[in-house]
Amino acid sequence: MNWIIVAPATVRSVWVCHDLETFQKRLKVLEAFMAQRDSPVLTESQVQALEKRKLEKQVEGEIETEHPGYLDVKTRITWAQSKA
Template structure:
């Protein structure tokens, strides 16, 4: 008979004891709701290592997060820079042709962990490689950089390094006030911080445009 007060293996010891009392494993399993395979799986370690072996058997190996090997990870990172315009599905398909097997979601996970989850960030990494290592760009990389430049121009994005580096200024007609006349607004926007300033004038001349800087 097996004796234990450990709640983790108490049900296992109870099954083995019941099987021993009845003399039939199948009957004991039917009564207690276990399969014969389970009973035999409990019996084997007890016969070789005693009841303590059941405790070791109950200790589960912790499930580590899914992690690809370093070679696969480096391949996915390199591909993002070599072909910045390709998405995770295209990357998955092309890497398979090279013998690197990873799912599209796996590709995205690697990119997320390395701050490369979108086209714009691929280009940032590419530009960094050019600046640091002086790599020669391929036609695909040049096309991707040109595409970004065009998109930035369409969206009105401007490359700016820090506050006060570059500003954008324009004049707008506001309306007509009785007793005052025409009103114009001079607007200045710092392109880095996106902070805007505005002043109202009764004329739209170079003098009022210059006066805008004396806030």
């Protein structure tokens, strides 16, 4: 295996070019990558980061649904009915 030494500034500039400058943006891309592939091979640190993100989502009250916006529509309908 050949190793390539890369400066941290180089890595950061690549991240900026691909709109991945924050950890949250990189996690979002990793989650999308996981959804597209059947069985991707992840490093232990990637698995830990995804698990941590999943726990943070649960604490923040984010819920994954089958369709985007499903809960938002349901909440608006319920709110509108309560105002009537």
